[in-house]
Structure formats: structure tokens, C-alpha cells
Amino acid sequence: MNNIELPSETQPDITSTDETSLLVVILDSNPGQKMLRDNPHILTHCVDSVIAFANSHLMQKAQNKLAIMACHSKTSQFIFPGPGRPLDVRQIDGQYEAFTNVEKTTKQNLAKILSSETSSAITESLLAGAIAMALCYIARLNRIKPPGAKLNSRILVVTGSGCSASQYMNYMNVFFTAQKQNVVIDVCALDQHLSLLQQGCDITNGLYLKVPQLQGLLQYLLWVFLPEPPIREKLVLPPPVKVDYRAACFCHRELIDIGYVCSVCLSIFCKFSPICTTCHTVFKMPAPLAGKTKKKKKI
Incomplete structure (x- = not known):
């Protein structure tokens, strides 16, 4: 988080009367995604679409802010914004300099991340950690904003990965943290339905x-x-x-329909464990069900 260029407290780029909209886009670039393994060129199409969408957000209002992960x-x-000083971008073919800066900076930094990938093993994407970093970035901007300024923040996750039940607790932590911070989480699934991220969208509206x-x-x-x-x-949306609320x-x-819950730490298990x-709490073994005694008929 130390490589993010933030506005200084002495010279903020927004005034106390501005209402700023901050959009943080999380793009899943993991080459282990099934759609990228089948067709790696899809990533180029996704990046171009995300950049055009991000520039459209900046074009709506001059005070709008953007971050891409x-x-x-x-x-x-x-x-x-990338680490270090921003690029010195000049106007190209009549394109607005801010849009050119978003496009060049995003593609250059993404190319560095992809070129550093050396392992061919298929591993899951760290989406929960990315959302946590986005929430920390939003919290820092809220802390340094001038008094009276309003910052409307939201996070958009664009991913083609499947659900990862191993990150269940991390997902729940970031979802309820976002709800507490009034941060909306949107999800655009590219390949398959994601039940855990559906829960996050429902929790944060x-x-x-x-x-x-x-x-x-x-x-x-x-x-x-x-x-x-x-x-x-006011719009007609899909x-x-x-929402699949299985834990x-x-x-x-693994996602389960019925399970056992620890009465001390609320951990969930699919099978009974003593x-x-x-939390290492010891439970009593469940007693066998007592059978009904048949009444003897009186002669």
C-alpha cells in the first residue's frame, strides 16, 4: 500500500463542497483461470473493456477518482495509479491525456506482473486479499479527505475464477467490513456463477x-x-x-447444507467432532435416542 500516490493533506485535489465518487476495479489476471487457459487472448479483450469502462467513469464528473488492481x-x-511518479503522457490522436495515462499505466504495470509469473501450477486467485487492500485504500482516502467532503466508494470485481471455499472466512471478513464502511461491492462474473461473491453483493447492496x-x-x-x-x-437492470447462502x-x-456449529467460536463442521x-473446546458425545417403551396390555 506504500506505492500508492495519495493527495497530500495540505493541498487536497477536492474541496469541502465536492461529492467525489471513487471506483476501485479489481481485475482477475490469474493465468490459471479456465477461460484464459482455453484462450489466452481473452485477457486482452477484458483489459481493453475495463480500461474503456474506467475512462467512462472518469468522464462522468471531473471529481471522480479511479484505482485499478x-x-x-x-x-x-x-x-x-502505479508505483512511483506518474507517466509523462502527451496527447495522442486527439485523445484526452487523462485517458491515455490510464491506458498506458494500466497496461505497463499489468505486463510487469504477467512477465514475473514463472510457475505453471494452477492456483486460485487471491480475490479476498485484493478486496481487503481496496478497503484499506478507501479507508486511507477517507482519513485524509478535507472536512465536509463526501466520498462515495465502490468496488467492482471482474473475474473468471471459480468459488474458493478455502477463502470463506476471509470473504466474510471483507464483506462485513465493507458493509460497515458503506462500500458497495459489485461483481462481474465472466465464466461461472460465484456463490460466495453473490453473498458479498447481497450484504453490501x-x-x-x-x-x-x-x-x-x-x-x-x-x-x-x-x-x-x-x-x-431508477433504471431497469437485470x-x-x-443468493446461495450456504457456508x-x-x-x-466445502459448501454444506447441514452441519455442526461450535457453540463457543461458531466454527462450522460437516461431521461431528468431539x-x-x-478453539479446542471439548464437547459431550451425543446421547443415543431413547426408544419408546411399549405399554403392556392388561389382561
Whole structure:
């Protein structure tokens, strides 16, 4: 988090009367995603769509702010604004300098992350950690903003990875932290439905969308996720999907319908265990059900 360029406290770039909208986009760039293994060129299309969507957010209002993160298999980094000094960008073909800066900075920093990938092993994406970093970044901006300024923050997760039950507790922690900070979490699923991220959208009053056609990714981003949460109530958006609120057990990290809950630490297990593996509480063995005694007939 120390490589993020933040506005100084003495010369803030927003005044006390401004209402700023901050958008943090988390792009899943893990090469282990199934859709990228089948067709690696899809990542270029996704990056171009995300950059066009991000520039559209900046174009809505001069006070709008943007941050883009790359979520990888081993790390999560901010690729806009990048580390160090910003690039010296000149106008190219009549394009606005701020849009050119977003495009060049994002692609250069993302290329550095992808080029540093040496292992070919398929590992899960660290989405929960990326959301936690985004919440820390939002908290820092809220701390240094001038008195009276209002910062409306939201996070958009663009991923094609599957659900990872091993990150269940991390997901729940960041979801309820975002709810406490009034940060909306939106999710754009590219490949398959994500039940855990559906729960996060429902908890934070965000939007969840499984893209029907990847070729129209930019259209779905502009239609569904570009409007801010207060405006969405007046628009005709896709109907909400039924949220799968199943929990993941702490023993096998699998989603279960019925399980056992520790009465001390509320850990969830799919099978009965005499000792809680989380807090080491010892439980009594369940007593066998007493059978009904038959009444003898009186002769």
C-alpha cells in the first residue's frame, strides 16, 4: 500500500463542497483461470473493456477518482495509479491525456506482473486479499479527505475464477467490513456463477452479473455497473439472482447444507467432532435416542 500516490493533506485535489465518487476495479489476471487457459487472448479483450469502462467513469464528473488492481495467483497489486511518479503522457490522436495515462499505466504495470509469473501450477486467485487492500485504500482516502467532503466508494470485481471455499472466512471478513464502511461491492462474473461473491453483493447492496456473452463485456459494464448505486433504483437492470447462502465447513472447505456449529467460536463442521479444531473446546458425545417403551396390555 506504500506505492500508492495519495493527495497530500495540505493541498487536497477536492474541496469541502465536492461529492467525489471513487471506483476501485479489481481485475482477475490469474493465468490459471479456465477461460484464459482455453484462450489466452481473452485477457486482452477484458483489459481493453475495463480500461474503456474506467475512462467512462472518469468522464462522468471531473471529481471522480479511479484505482485499478490486478489480482494474481500470488499477489495483488495496484496497477493504476502505479508505483512511483506518474507517466509523462502527451496527447495522442486527439485523445484526452487523462485517458491515455490510464491506458498506458494500466497496461505497463499489468505486463510487469504477467512477465514475473514463472510457475505453471494452477492456483486460485487471491480475490479476498485484493478486496481487503481496496478497503484499506478507501479507508486511507477517507482519513485524509478535507472536512465536509463526501466520498462515495465502490468496488467492482471482474473475474473468471471459480468459488474458493478455502477463502470463506476471509470473504466474510471483507464483506462485513465493507458493509460497515458503506462500500458497495459489485461483481462481474465472466465464466461461472460465484456463490460466495453473490453473498458479498447481497450484504453490501451491490450488483452481481454473470455475463452471458464475453464479446459484449464492455456493453454490460457500461449498462449495469457504470451508474452509481443511488441512480440504479431508477433504471431497469437485470433481475437479482437467488443468493446461495450456504457456508463452507472448516474441516474440508466445502459448501454444506447441514452441519455442526461450535457453540463457543461458531466454527462450522460437516461431521461431528468431539473436539473443536478451532478453539479446542471439548464437547459431550451425543446421547443415543431413547426408544419408546411399549405399554403392556392388561389382561
